[in-house]
Every structure is written in structure tokens, then in C-alpha cells.
Amino acid sequence: MQLKFDWQIVLENLRNGIMVTDVTLEGPEGPRIVYVNSAWTKMTGYRRDELIGKTPRILQGKHTDRAVVGMLKEKLLNREVFHGQTWNYKKSGEPFLMNWHCYAVYGDRPDPVYYVAEQQDVTELEALRMKERLIVNPNDAVALSFFAVLGRSDTTEKNTQ
Numbered sequence: 001m002q003l004k005f006d007w008q009i010v011l012e013n014l015r016n017g018i019m020v021t022d023v024t025l026e027g028p029e030g031p032r033i034v035y036v037n038s039a040w041t042k043m044t045g046y047r048r049d050e051l052i053g054k055t056p057r058i059l060q061g062k063h064t065d066r067a068v069v070g071m072l073k074e075k076l077l078n079r080e081v082f083h084g085q086t087w088n089y090k091k092s093g094e095p096f097l098m099n100w101h102c103y104a105v106y107g108d109r110p111d112p113v114y115y116v117a118e119q120q121d122v123t124e125l126e127a128l129r130m131k132e133r134l135i136v137n138p139n140d141a142v143a144l145s146f147f148a149v150l151g152r153s154d155t156t157e158k159n160t161q
Ligand SMILES: Cc1cc2nc3c(=O)[nH]c(=O)nc-3n(C[C@H](O)[C@H](O)[C@H](O)COP(=O)(O)O)c2cc1C
Pocket: 019, 020, 021, 030, 031, 055, 056, 057, 059, 060, 064, 069, 070, 072, 073, 086, 088, 098, 100, 102, 115, 116, 117, 119
């Protein structure tokens, strides 16, 4: 007996965001988004229909670390797995800390078919870590700039009392 497997139901119900792009890394248009799952649209506030065909650069902004996204490109061109995190921006413009793995997937041929990213908003997790740093040192520059990006100066004040 063959068991039925519906991969779409699984993708749509994963806890992490999934983004799939084509493999055109060069040029301002590429890579182009071909799929995002429900967790991804929930995380960023974008609707799926406004993203298909766009580039993931849509998420980038003032505080996005160019060194991190440069590393992603380098890793993919070398057929390696990328793992990193940087500031990205939701559709509303709200910054959040994106943590993601990105890699090529292959079909029957040796060339990559898609790039896949497993993505997670780790802002709240990082905020806890940064709060702890401020308890140890209220002038911790890394933690202060983290909360400055978020526009949450009240959080830092609480910890300096
Ligand atoms: C599958 C995939 C997912 C990506 N996801 C993100 C992302 O979540 N955030 C981000 O800032 N860049 C993301 N990127 C990186 C950008 O699309 C772009 O490739 C990167 O900025 C490097 O190219 P550039 O130097 O030409 O901008 C992703 C790229 C790929 C292929």
C-alpha cells in the first residue's frame, strides 16, 4: 500500500518561515521569490501575491548588515550553506532580527534548481539576551544600539535603574 503524502500541507504548517527563490543571484531583480509559506507571510506582514517575482532585498533597509548579505551571496556561489542574522524590515517598516539558513537544492541534475531559506524572527529572543547584557553593564554599546534600532529606549531605562 502506498501512503499519501501532501507536502503542501506540511510546508504551510511549518513553524519556521520558508522562502524559495530561483537561482539568479546577479542583477537587481534576482533572486526572484517563487514561494513563501504561511509562517513567512505571518512573520513579515507581506501577502504572498505581492511577493512572488520580487527579490528578498525587499526586506532590507537602513540597519541591514551588508557584510552578512554579502556573505550569503558568497556562500551560495561556492555551493555552501549560509547561516546568519541581520536586521530586516516588515511590510509595516518595523525592524526585526532575521535569523536564517540558506542553501541550494538540487533535482536530478548537478546544477541547483532553487535556493531555499529557513527563516525565523529572533528579535524577542535576542532582546532577552541584550537585557541581560545591560544588567551586567548598563553602558553595553551592542545592547544599547540593539534597542535603539527597535526604538525601545524604555526597555534599556528599566535595566539601568
Ligand atoms: C533564498 C534566499 C533568501 C534570502 N533571504 C533574505 C532575507 O531574509 N533577508 C535579507 O536581507 N536578504 C535575503 N537574501 C539575500 C538577498 O536576496 C541578496 O541576495 C543579497 O542581498 C546579496 O545580493 P546583493 O549584494 O546583490 O544585494 C536572500 C537570498 C536568497 C537566495
